[in-house]
Amino acid sequence: MELVRDLADPARREAAWESLKSLGSAAVPSLLREMLDEASPVDWFRIKLLLHAVGPAAYDDVLAALETAPDEEARRRVSAVFRGLGAVERYVEALSHPSAAVRECAVVGIQSACSVLFGRTPAYRGDVAPVAEALVPLLADPDADVAERALLVLPMLGDVVLAPLRRVRCEGPGALRAPALTALAAAGGEEALSERDRAAVARLIRIKAIDDRAEPLEACSLSWIAVPGGDRAGIAEVLGLYGERLATFALGYSVVLHDSDDWPDHRRVYVTPEVDGWTLVLGPWCNPVDPERAEEVLGAVTALSRRYGRAQAYFFGEHGGGSGWALAEEGVVVRRHDASSRGKGQISEMGDRLPEELALHAEWTGAEEEAAEWEDTSPYMAPDLALRLGATSPFALGPRTVVRGRGVVALTPLAAEQANRRRAHTASEPAARRVRGMKSAPGGVGALR
Structure with missing residues (x-):
């Protein structure tokens, strides 16, 4: 002892x-x-x-x-x-x-x-x-x-x-x-x-999709792109998405939550049905203030706005993750701001603070001066700012949301790039040394039970 x-x-x-x-x-x-x-x-x-x-x-x-x-x-x-x-x-x-x-x-x-x-x-x-x-x-x-x-x-x-x-x-x-x-x-x-x-999974998804209802996405970390209207096929064309599979809200959310963990997976996104007049594309691939993705997301938002008039990308992370957004109209970047813990200091600021940003800041702080406590409020703005700017937010969906069409899980261009590299690598190896390729990212089936 x-x-x-x-x-x-x-x-x-x-x-x-x-x-x-x-x-x-x-x-x-x-x-x-x-x-x-x-x-x-x-x-x-x-x-x-x-x-x-x-x-x-x-x-x-x-x-x-x-x-x-x-x-x-x-x-x-x-x-x-x-x-x-x-x-x-x-x-x-x-x-x-x-x-x-x-x-x-x-x-x-x-x-x-x-x-x-x-x-x-x-x-x-x-x-x-x-x-x-x-x-x-x-x-x-x-x-x-x-x-x-x-x-x-x-x-x-x-x-x-x-x-x-x-x-x-x-x-x-x-x-x-x-x-x-x-x-x-x-x-x-x-x-x-x-x-x-x-076949059983596909059949179950089709059955559940008949009475599918919008519900809020409760996530600690979330990235999304918002596009007005319900042209899912056109949005997929602009973004280079492919391999669409029908998905309910629950299944799509399950995929997004899985892919948004500590090791973000950029190979998939969930594309919602038209919700209150907007289509949302969700997944870490959409993060406008991720240093590895920021410029591509900015280009995607700009291209979407050229076709649909405007488009917006957001990131929001609870527990200190912060916020970020990138907005474009008619093919021109209107605003980009990074108030996230990961991208801060690496993502260039673009455009002046929007009236909606200032109004939200003033409402939360009661401060008349624009600069007062800005660093304290901007990390929390993304979900509310999206609503102020006329878009819907995945956090705000619910029973009253007007839903048109069906949602899908789709693969991103990054998935195709990785698959091509894998095929090229496999073809160059002796058969005895070939290893099994990258698995499809897991997540989601449990949401169907």
């Missing part, structure tokens, strides 16, 4: 850490007792890291502590330890544990050790195929949190999950078929689905 308490002493911490680590499983009970003592001078997070260093040898004691955790705080701390032990084979055993909390922690432990998402090299060097097989039944777990976690983690394990998921789609059991379809789409995109499943 003295060694454990030495972890709180900067002068003795390093020596105590090495001694406790060398003790292995023998040190685990004392470390757990100290970690669960909320009055302890030792930072529980430091103990967690030490237990992770002990690794699978700590598994049995940590599992017992998780099973008997007396309160929520104790459960939270032990869960954090349990998930990072790297004991994949033991996690697989725990997937059938009677406690939902243990099952969910085991799934997260598998995620931590086995995920290959975003090119990550997994810590686990064993065969992941049996792990995937064991995870699949949890898609129908009686506990909703466990089922949701399994659905999230399976696609993170890579192509190894495709075979068991396809088998479920063909052979059942029935309770697993629907979530298996969602997991398949997330893991491998459209090409992972059988022809039968693709």
Whole structure:
């Protein structure tokens, strides 16, 4: 116990850490007792890291502590330890544990050790195929949190999950078929689905589109282009969009939310039906203040305004993401402003502040001077400014929105460029060295269930 308490002493911490680590499983009970003592001078997070260093040898004691955790705080701390032990084979055993909390922690432990998402090299060097097989039944777990976690983690394990998921789609059991379809789409995109499943998805979309209703898009980060009218085909022609697939609002939003996460995907957009007299094109490809996209978006807005009289592009990010907008009329840029956290300082200001901007600023601040607190208000303006400028906003859609036509998910010119490069690269490689091409970006099928 003295060694454990030495972890709180900067002068003795390093020596105590090495001694406790060398003790292995023998040190685990004392470390757990100290970690669960909320009055302890030792930072529980430091103990967690030490237990992770002990690794699978700590598994049995940590599992017992998780099973008997007396309160929520104790459960939270032990869960954090349990998930990072790297004991994949033991996690697989725990997937059938009677406690939902243990099952969910085991799934997260598998995620931590086995995920290959975003090119990550997994810590686990064993065969992941049996792990995937064991995870699949949890898609129908009686506990909703466990089922949701399994659905999230399976696609993170890579192509190894495709075979068991396809088998479920063909052979059942029935309770697993629907979530298996969602997991398949997330893991491998459209090409992972059988022809039968693709037809089933298309049929379900057509049915749901009949009574589709507008709804607001609740997103932490969103980019969109607004064009007056409902000429979806003409807008697609100007922007170079192709490969349109029918999509409901829910499905389109699901795609946009997926593509707008921390690793934005510029290959797809959701094009709404005509909503209150405007067509919206949504997705990170439309961001007018992304340094990688700003000039192309400005050119797209200008081209659209040449054809439709005016066009507008917006970005809005909550939690400090800021705002940005680019506006054009009759082929001329009227205004571009960047008040975003990412583009700030890189995107050139164009045009003078619009009366609508100044009016919104004055309304929010009560300031008569244009410059007063401008830096504080402009990062929040995009959704409201769009309405002030006569366009609709994806945040403002709802039951009263007048909807004409149908929405689609479409591919952008960037998708075509990447596909062409991939084909050229594949053709130049020896057959034995060819690798599987870029998957269709996941996201969306779950919104149809």
